[in-house]
Amino acid sequence: MAAKIGMKNPVVELDGDEMTRVLWALVKEQLILPYVDLKTEYYDLGLVNRDATHDAVTVESARAIARRGVGVKCATITANAARRTEYNLKNLYPSPNATIRAILDGTVFRKPIIVSGIKPSISTWKKPIVIGRHAYGDVYKNAEMAIPGPGRVELVYTPREGEQQRQIVAEMEGPGIVQGMHNLDGSIENFARSCFLYALDEKLPVWFAAKDTISKIYDGRFKELFNRVYETEFKAQCAAAGVSYFYTLIDDAVARVVKGEGGFLWACKNYDGDVMSDMVASAAGSLAMMTSVLVSPSGAVEYEAAHGTVQQHYYRWQKGERTSTNPAALIFAWTGALAKRAELDHTPELGAFAKNLEAATLRTIEEGDMPGDLARLASPAPPRVLDSWEFTGAIAKRLRRP
Structure with missing residues (x-):
């Protein structure tokens, strides 16, 4: 067996939640680790660990991306009241994506993954x-308040020097809500x-x-x-x-x-x-067919899936079902990060592997092996719908082609 492709420096790996966390591990195991001597600086951004660390792990991961230059992120839950009950959370923290983006102060570029037949x-x-x-x-860095009864809501600016400025937002005649x-x-x-x-x-x-x-x-x-x-x-x-x-x-x-x-x-x-x-x-075509990269003014980049954690598929997977969840966006998050790491570290073999993995993924779909979200749109329709494990395996077979 050929030696694995080496890496000079790690990418910052941000693990996530629910079905995407399951597929994240599958993609690494089947499509990356057999070929790459993978180096990552790992952070667990699963909801339970974020709650246990009082969200410090999210801040640490963002600073790591700024330091290392390249990050790759799995989809994560942004908790609401229902999630607080489900996971027995101590607090409701902001969206981890919002926290990371605020620290890196970047722009997110999202582009559909186009394949023939879809x-x-x-x-x-x-x-x-x-x-x-x-x-x-x-809205991702907002301040919110529930207003219990009649009263005045104001915007107030208190400069470090000079006079305070005030502006009336609303004269509330009863209970309501306000956001800044x-x-x-x-x-x-x-x-x-x-x-x-x-x-x-x-x-x-x-x-x-x-x-x-x-x-x-x-x-x-x-x-x-x-x-x-x-x-x-x-x-x-x-x-x-x-x-x-x-x-x-x-x-x-x-x-x-x-x-x-x-x-x-x-x-x-x-x-x-x-x-x-x-x-x-x-x-x-599908929410699972879109690349997403956060570009910071400092030059640091973070690649991620543009979709959520696929909650309902996760519940079905917990009951023993092999779901037909599309991991393409997760694959392209990894290939984007590895390609950028290769560019920065001048390791062309790693960059070539990233391109080959993308090509194998697209070829798999175009040759008729695809999960359910794409099968419903494909013309001609595929002979059968693959589950996530079968689809990943089909990509792995094509990745091994000379």
């Missing part, structure tokens, strides 16, 4: 749509820069969409800063490369997207990007 639900789409999602602030959000000019500017740099590399037009007609200050600031970065830093480069940029309202963008051919970078605020990336992935 046609998008939107017939006009001919090219992939890349979502550039701002990964700081907004924030963002930072520097983070918005870095978001814009990341999007234009990505677009120049990929030769993609850039759309940026928000709702400044309603949110005149908050979304208006996004529009202003995005345009400023374009005009002062990227306009000439974009013109030379044939890369266009325009701003539109988010509702107008949605209407354009479902009638267009695709083939552009759609820059979105944090929550908009969360929602629209799932829409694009689902319409392009």
Whole structure:
């Protein structure tokens, strides 16, 4: 047997929850460890361990990615009241993705994995749509309060020097709820820069969409800063490369997207990007067929699956069922991280392995071996639907081909 491919430096590995945690181990065992002398700095971001460490493990993992330069993350649970009861949690901590993104202050780029035979639900789409999602602030770093009864809710800004500013949010006539959000000019500017740099590399037009007609200050600031970065830093480069940029309202963008051919970078605020990336992935084929990479201004990157933990499949797996959960996005998270590690460490053999694993995964699907989410969309339909273990095994057989 040939010697395993070596690694100079580790990737930061962030383990996760439920069905994706099961498949995470399967992908490593069947598709990576037989070929690579894998080096990782491991962090268990499973919900139980996050609760046990008071979420310190999440912060430590983000700092490790900043230090090592490359991370790879499994899907994780963001707990709510039901999860608190189910897992007997001490606290409800923020989304681990939000915590990591806040520390790295990056932009998330999500792109559908396109394979022949899987046609998008939107017939006009001919090219992939890349979502550039701002990964700081907004609802993911919010402050919330349940209002018990009548009273005044205010926004209050207390500067380190100078006079306090106050603004009435609402005169509450009874019980209700209130939420406060924030963002930072520097983070918005870095978001814009990341999007234009990505677009120049990929030769993609850039759309940026928000709702400044309603949110005149908050979304208006996004529009202003995005345009400023374009005009002062990227306009000439974009013109030379044939890369266009325009701003539109988010509702107008949605209407354009479902009638267009695709083939552009759609820059979105944090929550908009969360929602629209799932829409694009689902319409392009499956939530399990989308790559996702967080790019920090420092150059650190984190690859992850764009979907959740596949909760219902996990419950079925716990009862002994071999589910037909698609691990493609988990595979591409690993290949992205290994390829980036190879690039940084100048280890071409590792980079070639990552490309070969991606090619084997796509070839497996295109040759008719696929899990249920893709089988329902495939033309022609496959002779049978594979469970996750059969699908991973089919990829492994093709990966061994000379």
